[in-house]
Amino acid sequence: MPLIILIFNGLLALVSLLNMYQAVAQVRILSQVQYSSFLQLYAFVVTLEFSLLMFIMPALTSGSISGERERQTLELLFTTKMTPSDIVTGKLFSAFGQLLVLVVSSFPVLFVTFVYGSVDFLDLGLLMVCYVTVAVFAGGIGVLFSSLMRRSTFSNVCTYGVLLLIAAGTLMLNLFLLNMSSMQIRNMVVPLGETRPVADSGGAVYLLLFNPVMTFCEILRGQVSGITENISLERFLGSRPDNFVTQNWVFVSIGLQIAVSLLLIWGAIRILNPIRNEKN
Amino acid sequence: MLRIRGLKKKFKNFQALNGLDMDVEEGALYGFVGPNGAGKTTAIRVITGLLKPDEGTVEIDGKDAFRFRMEVRDAFGYVPDEFGMYDNLKVGEYMEFFAACYGYTGLVARNRCMQLLEQMKLDDRADAFVDSLSRGMKQRLCLARAMIHDPKLLVLDEPTSGMDPRTRLEFKEVLKELCAEGKTILISSHILSELAQMCTDIGIIDAGRIVLAGSMSEILQKVNDSNPLHIRVLEGREQAVAFLQKDSRVKTISIEQGDITIQFHGNSRDEARLLEGLLAAGARVNAFMREQGDLESIFMQITNHDMERVVMRGEE
Structure with missing residues (x-):
């Protein structure tokens, strides 16, 4: 673990140093400070951390319980004072703890942006909530499949498959529907004096509420302007009227994802109960 | 210490336990014998709470094993036929992990672990990785792990399978010592000669029910009387x-x-x-x-099965 922390933070520090060097060089040549470059550095670091949580958390959790089964230690744990919920939450916290060390250790690099302003503690707080949500969500999928499957390999494949379906699948579906809508509108004959409607991806946009990538992008878009424009919520919503969900997208999506995560964890605990899950 | 009444368990079309009744007295070293498929492991899995029976009751130390599942877990330690080891942990860490599973932490846990490792003659290997231990050492570690919470009853499922004769002998001595200390031990095996030498009581299971049970001397007397x-x-x-x-x-x-x-x-x-x-x-x-009788002859008489179903002394 110390080696991983060293490599991870070493890389981050190198990128931020290069970024600062570039900013200083720009001042020397153009006599102007481009503050956006510091925000880009911030965006880079937080995206890296988000990806780390989203893609390493499943790797740590999807083999956690099936691995116990393979080692034949799961039944030993069941004969101790540990309950299935202790085992599932223990596995989840253990994986989360490992990643949290990486995330927290990178804070000094992240705080470089504080020197130049524009990102405050509230923004960081919201980002932390998003981190916890994606970690619990991805970890929840991991432990569910790990409880369900006898082999870690199958559990790994299923976890990443479902995660990909949620993260990329819902996004692709919305992009596809948006393109279809654009085509229809382009071919539409608009009477004189009327404005051409704006394309949207229809009701499928609400599927993005379950997509942690979309939540992260929306948070980041609120903090760093001119970023993730291609997959912005506004684009998918088009000219649809605002409602409670669209107005509070980030909070609603975080709430929904936490609710789904809790369901996944509850499912894993139910499956793990040896008395309920006996194979006749 | 252990009281089983009318235990039944069916797996699809196979009746694994068919009204099993069993009594293990406190301080006994009880040999649980039966041919492969007789229901030994199923019975042990029910006793340890890993399997729910279709019918019947299990009482451990006077408590219903299903109604008081958590309380009963304090009363027994389980050694499965597979070791169940974390190879990437050191011996001391492995012990402390299981101590934590029973709620023992800090100095209390460390002292208890060292005491058990000393008792199992593994104290000099506390800093060695579990992976580096021999089979016999792993089995002793497994036994130490099962005793971490000082249970009254030890349930051992075919603990000596795959051991060489010397390691088996050493393990038998350890079990006798534990029994002398007042532990009640239920040991399942299909190697009859081994159980005959160390057990105080024996129960022979066949087709999911006990066909003969009693103290070793009583059973051997019965055999001798007809020899x-x-x-x-x-x-x-x-x-x-x-x-x-x-x-x-x-x-x-x-x-x-x-x-x-x-x-x-x-x-x-x-x-x-x-x-x-x-x-x-x-x-x-x-x-x-x-002519002196042995457990094998009575086992063959009672179970009335062919030689293939039971491992005899010569095959080991």
């Missing part, structure tokens, strides 16, 4: 045979190379009386001995 009696007579064989023919407890008489072999149903007192009668009848007897 042939060998008599060597120096002089007066005719008188001896005539006397034996008159005794109603003598079922058969065969004479081979001067030796008389009889089927005699009776206990040690009856044997003594028979010998007195022979001498009184004028026979000069220089050898009078009951």
Whole structure:
């Protein structure tokens, strides 16, 4: 673990140093400070951390319980004072703890942006909530499949498959529907004096509420302007009227994802109960 | 310590347990014997709470094992047939992990772990990785792990399978020591000779139910009482045979190379009386001995199965 922390933070520090060097060089040549470059550095670091949580958390959790089964230690744990919920939450916290060390250790690099302003503690707080949500969500999928499957390999494949379906699948579906809508509108004959409607991806946009990538992008878009424009919520919503969900997208999506995560964890605990899950 | 009544468990079309009744007294070293597929492991999985029976009750230390599942877990330690090891942990870490599973942490846990490692003669390997231990050492570590919470009952499922004779002997000594310390031990095995040497009580299971149970001496006495009696007579064989023919407890008489072999149903007192009668009848007897029975012979008689289903001494 110390080696991983060293490599991870070493890389981050190198990128931020290069970024600062570039900013200083720009001042020397153009006599102007481009503050956006510091925000880009911030965006880079937080995206890296988000990806780390989203893609390493499943790797740590999807083999956690099936691995116990393979080692034949799961039944030993069941004969101790540990309950299935202790085992599932223990596995989840253990994986989360490992990643949290990486995330927290990178804070000094992240705080470089504080020197130049524009990102405050509230923004960081919201980002932390998003981190916890994606970690619990991805970890929840991991432990569910790990409880369900006898082999870690199958559990790994299923976890990443479902995660990909949620993260990329819902996004692709919305992009596809948006393109279809654009085509229809382009071919539409608009009477004189009327404005051409704006394309949207229809009701499928609400599927993005379950997509942690979309939540992260929306948070980041609120903090760093001119970023993730291609997959912005506004684009998918088009000219649809605002409602409670669209107005509070980030909070609603975080709430929904936490609710789904809790369901996944509850499912894993139910499956793990040896008395309920006996194979006749 | 352990009381089982009417335990039934069916897996699809296979009746693994069919009304199992069993009593293990406190301080006993109880050998749970049966051929493969007799229901030993299923019974142990039910006792340890890993499997729910279709019918029946299990009481451990006077408590219903299903109603008081958590309380009962304090009363027993389980050693499965597979070790269940975390190879990437050190011996001390492995012990402390399981201590934490029972709620022991810090100095209390460390002291308890060291005490058990010393008892199992593994204290010098506390900093070694579990992976580096021999099979015998792993088994001792597994036993130490099962005792981390100081349970009254130890449940061991075929613990000596795959061990070499020396390691097996050492393990047997450890179990005897634990029994002498007051632990109740339930050990399942299909290696009969091994159990016969160390167990105080035995239960033979076949087709999901106990077919014979009792103390080792009682069972062996039952076997001996029905075994042939060998008599060597120096002089007066005719008188001896005539006397034996008159005794109603003598079922058969065969004479081979001067030796008389009889089927005699009776206990040690009856044997003594028979010998007195022979001498009184004028026979000069220089050898009078009951053929010694063993657990294997009674096991084969009771279970009435072919040799393939049970591992005998010669095959080990």
